Amino acid sequence: MGSDFEIQKDQETIARVENKKDSFFIEIIKENYETLSLSILFGIIWVFYYERLL
Numbered sequence: 001m002g003s004d005f006e007i008q009k010d011q012e013t014i015a016r017v018e019n020k021k022d023s024f025f026i027e028i029i030k031e032n033y034e035t036l037s038l039s040i041l042f043g044i045i046w047v048f049y050y051e052r053l054l
Contacts, residue, residue: 003018003019003020004016004017004018004019005017007036007037007040007041009030009033009036012030013029014028014029014030014033014036014037015027015028015029015030015033015037015040015041016029017041017044024041024044024045026038026041
C-alpha cells in the first residue's frame with residue numbers, strides 16, 4: 001500500500017485517502033458509506049502506528 005490509496009466497495013471508489021507524514025486525510029466520495037470508510041481508515045491508522053511502536 002502506498003501513501004495514497006482508495007477505499008473501494010464492489011469495484012467502486014467510495015473514499016480516497018492521502019497520507020502526508022503522520023497525518024491522514026480522507027475524501028468521502030459516497031456519503032452513504034461514510035461510516036464504513038472512516039472505520040476502515042481508523043483500522044489502518046491503528047495498524048500504522050502499532051507497527052511503528054514495535
